[in-house]
Structures are given as structure tokens and as C-alpha cells.
Amino acid sequence: MIRGGARLEGRVAVSGAKNSALKLAAAALLTEGRTELRNVPAIGDMHAMGAVLGELGVKVAAELERGRYVLEVPADLGTEVPEELGRRLRASIVVLGPLLARCGRVRVAMPGGCNLGHRGIDMHLSGLARMGAEITYGEDFVEARAQRLRGAEIELPFASVGATENLLMAAVTAEGTTRIGNAAREPEIADLAAYLQAMGAHIEGVGTPEMVVHGVGSLAPADHEVVPDRIEAGTYAVAATLTDGAVRLEHVEPAHLTLVLDKLAAAGADLEHHDGPGGRGALTVRGAGRLQAVDVVTLPYPGFPTDLQAQFLVLLSQAAGASMVTENVFDGRFSVIEELRRLGVELNVEGHHVIVRGPTRLRGATVRAPDLRAGAALVLAGLVADGPTVVLDPHHIDRGYADLVGRLQRLGADIAREHVEDPAGAAPATPVPGA
Numbered sequence: 081m082i083r084g085g086a087r088l089e090g091r092v093a094v095s096g097a098k099n100s101a102l103k104l105a106a107a108a109l110l111t112e113g114r115t116e117l118r119n120v121p122a123i124g125d126m127h128a129m130g131a132v133l134g135e136l137g138v139k140v141a142a143e144l145e146r147g148r149y150v151l152e153v154p155a156d157l158g159t160e161v162p163e164e165l166g167r168r169l170r171a172s173i174v175v176l177g178p179l180l181a182r183c184g185r186v187r188v189a190m191p192g193g194c195n196l197g198h199r200g201i202d203m204h205l206s207g208l209a210r211m212g213a214e215i216t217y218g219e220d221f222v223e224a225r226a227q228r229l230r231g232a233e234i235e236l237p238f239a240s241v242g243a244t245e246n247l248l249m250a251a252v253t254a255e256g257t258t259r260i261g262n263a264a265r266e267p268e269i270a271d272l273a274a275y276l277q278a279m280g281a282h283i284e285g286v287g288t289p290e291m292v293v294h295g296v297g298s299l300a301p302a303d304h305e306v307v308p309d310r311i312e313a314g315t316y317a318v319a320a321t322l323t324d325g326a327v328r329l330e331h332v333e334p335a336h337l338t339l340v341l342d343k344l345a346a347a348g349a350d351l352e353h354h355d356g357p358g359g360r361g362a363l364t365v366r367g368a369g370r371l372q373a374v375d376v377v378t379l380p381y382p383g384f385p386t387d388l389q390a391q392f393l394v395l396l397s398q399a400a401g402a403s404m405v406t407e408n409v410f411d412g413r414f415s416v417i418e419e420l421r422r423l424g425v426e427l428n429v430e431g432h433h434v435i436v437r438g439p440t441r442l443r444g445a446t447v448r449a450p451d452l453r454a455g456a457a458l459v460l461a462g463l464v465a466d467g468p469t470v471v472l473d474p475h476h477i478d479r480g481y482a483d484l485v486g487r488l489q490r491l492g493a494d495i496a497r498e499h500v501e502d503p504a505g506a507a508p509a510t511p512v513p514g515a
């Protein structure tokens with residue numbers, strides 16, 4: 081429940097990246113022993129990943145309020161992720177590569193339909209098949225077997241984050257050399273590669289579209305600190321700009337946000353960089369009154385992240401003029417549009433383009449979070465709406481944002497968690513979670 085109108089002021093310590101921490105936890109499966117991950121975000125998805133790893137026989141000790149996540153990986157691992165757990169966490173598909181490499185077989189629930197439109201795993205599977213895996217699948221499971229994976233030449237038709245990660249983890253202990261062409265270059269992949277290198281992997285071309293992996297016989301456990309979450313940072317940066325506030329973001333990596341910060345500055349935000357604690361950067365984001373329309377096109381990194389598209393739709397609803405937002409990564413990522421319209425945002429959708437016209441006065445209403453990022457965007461809209469906004473299904477937000485409500489309260493927002501009955505007329509709940 082949000083009552084809009086407050087300017088956000090204060091500091092936020094940005095968490096470790098969800099989309100790195102989940103993969104690092106999966107990569108720990110590659111070798112027996114103890115791994116400590118630090119700067120792990122206190123989010124629902126880490127608990128869900130803990131349940132997946134627990135099912136495989138890993139002992140997980142999570143102290144997420146301190147950012148610690150300790151994994152004891154046994155010599156004998158289970159090789160099956162049951163459907164219920166696979167559904168809870170779409171990212172559980174990233175155990176495919178490491179488990180196949182370590183155990184020679186794996187059976188994972190098919191991630192299946194989800195609320196970001198079509199999200200196939202064909203590139204994960206065809207890449208593993210090129211490395212010698214025998215793949216079988218049905219409607220609700222996928223199974224892979226291989227005595228020993230062997231290096232291969234793989235060219236991805238699209239720079240898929242998940243496929244790059246699964247293939248990278250499969251390749252590090254494969255026999256011979258694997259080349260992954262058109263590899264995704266997200267900072268979370270570089271973080272995964274750094275962790276694998278600390279375990280003893282030989283990887284070249286990290287951060288470029290061509291990764292070359294020379295398989296090694298074995299790996300040893302390593303500890304690792306998770307890279308800062310650029311999407312969480314971007315969400316708070318939008319919140320600061322939108323409310324005409326001043327928020328200092330600590331523990332960020334501004335180099336991972338270059339295009340996002342350029343767009344914020346073009347829209348009218350004022351940005352000031354500082355040296356932050358722990359060798360990371362800090363950044364103060366201030367709203368500077370009137371906002372200007374800007375166009376945004378989502379693309380794989382270093383392009384503008386799809387995970388900030390919904391938050392920018394809200395920002396641009398407060399900017400003068402017409403902005404065009406183009407979504408190129410997911411085909412179902414405009415589910416937030418209907419909900420934003422309930423709050424008064426003016427949007428026209430043409431295929432994968434949306435035109436947002438502003439500035440528009442938003443009015444509070446009851447809306448439903450259709451997924452994680454859309455849920456965060458609805459909260460942002462509530463921060464500038466007149467009257468109360470109720471965002472139903474906040475569990476989607478909990479999956480990927482550490483204590484969003486508490487952090488916004490500390491920045492001065494009038495926001496609270498309340499139990500409300502589902503009102504008549506609200507959009508139906510989206511049943512399948514999973515980022």
C-alpha cells in the first residue's frame with residue numbers, strides 16, 4: 081500500500097546481483113566441498129535455490145541478512161530437480177550444465193510457460209547436444225546424459241544469458257576446447273566466469289561475444305563475492321529521479337549501468353559519482369524537476385536491460401513529450417501495460433514498441449504485480465500517484481528485491497505491507513513465477 085507524493089532522500093546499499101548469485105550457487109555443484117558466497121541478496125529466489133540444492137543433497141547454510149550463503153557439496157549428488165521446485169524457480173534450469181558435467185546425467189523440470197511470453201531452452205539443449213549429451217524431454221521434464229562431455233564449436237543464434245551460463249559451466253570440465261560464439265556479455269556472466277576461474281577453470285574471452293573454454297580435469301571449491309545488482313541499483317535510481325529526490329546508491333558498479341545512466345541523464349536526472357566503500361562505486365541520483373522524453377530499446381548487454389524496461393515506462397510517464405520504448409528480448413514483457421493504464425499512464429502499444437506520453441498525473445488504484453520487474457514498476461508508479469495505490473501479489477517482488485518496502489520507507493516513502501482481500505475487478509493472479 082503506497083501513498084504517493086514523498087521525495088525520496090537518503091542512502092541505499094545495493095545488494096549482490098540476483099542473476100549472478102543464483103548461477104554461482106549452481107556452479108558450486110561442479111565440485112565437492114565447501115563454498116562461501118558473500119554479498120548474496122536477501123531475496124526469495126535465493127531461498128528457492130537453496131531448496132533446489134537441498135534436494136540434490138547440498139547442505140545450504142544461508143545467513144542472508146549478512147549476505148552469506150555457505151554450500152557444502154557432497155561427493156554424491158542427486159541428479160533430479162522435481163517439478164514443484166523447478167516451477168518455483170525458473171532459474172533452476174542452470175543446474176543442467178553443472179550437474180551433467182559432474183554426474184553424467186540430470187533430469188530437470190521443464191521451465192515451461194511463464195509470464196514473460198515465450199522462454200525457450202532450445203539453445204541450452206542444442207549446445208549440450210553438440211558437446212555429446214543425449215537429450216530427451218517431455219512436456220514437463222528434460223533429461224540429459226553424457227559419460228564425459230567433449231569440447232565443441234557452438235554458435236548461439238541469440239546471445240542468451242541462460243544458455244551461455246549453462247554451456248560455460250558444462251564446458252569447464254569437458255574434454256578439450258569449447259568455443260561459445262555470440263555469447264552473452266552480461267556482467268553476471270563475467271562474475272560467473274571469475275568464480276569458475278577461481279575454482280581452476282581456463283576461460284578466455286570473458287566479456288566478449290566469443291568465449292573459449294579449455295576443459296580441465298577437476299576443479300576445487302572457491303569463495304566468491306557477488307557482483308552488485310545493476311537492476312536493483314537502476315530501480316532505485318529511477319525512484320529517486322521520479323520523485324524528484326536525492327538518493328545515494330552505495331556499493332554499485334557504475335560501469336555496468338552506463339547506458340541506463342545515460343538515459344536517466346538524458347531524461348533529466350542529475351548524477352554524481354563517488355568512490356564508495358569496499359572498492360565499489362557510489363552514485364548520487366537527484367531528480368532535477370522537469371523530465372524529458374527519451375527513447376529506450378532493450379537489447380542484450382551492453383544494451384539497455386529488459387529488466388529495467390517496466391520501471392522506465394513509469395519514469396517516462398512523468399516526462400514531457402512522447403517516448404518510444406522497444407522490447408527486443410522477451411515477447412511477453414508488456415504485461416505491466418494494463419496495470420499501468422489503471423494508474424493513468426498513457427500508453428499505446430504497436431507490436432514490440434510502446435509509446436508513452438507525459439507528463440501525466442497518476443491516480444492511485446489497485447493493481448496486480450504480473451511479475452518481478454513489473455511489480456517493482458507498479459510500486460514506483462504508486463510513489464508519484466495521487467491517493468493510495470495497492471499492489472497485489474507482492475511475492476513476485478520479494479523474489480528479487482531485498483526488503484523493497486523497508487528500504488523505500490527509510491528513504492521517506494509512505495509505503496507499508498498490509499493484508500488486503502483481493503478486490504473484485506482486479507486482474508487475475510499470474511500463477512507461474514520465475515525470472
Ligand code: EPU
Nearest residue numbers: 099171198199200201202203204240241242409410452515
Ligand atoms: N531464448 C530462447 N531459447 C533459449 C534461450 C533463450 O528462445 O534456449 C530466448 C528467450 O525466450 C528470451 C530470450 O531468448 O526471449 C532471452 O533469454 P535469456 O536466455 O537471455 O534470458 P534468461 O537466461 O532466461 C536472464 C535473467 C532475466 C533477464 C534475461 C535477459 C536470470 C535468472 N534471469 O533470463 O532476468 O531478463 O536474462 O537479461 O538470470 C529478472 O531478473 O527479472 C529476469 C527476468
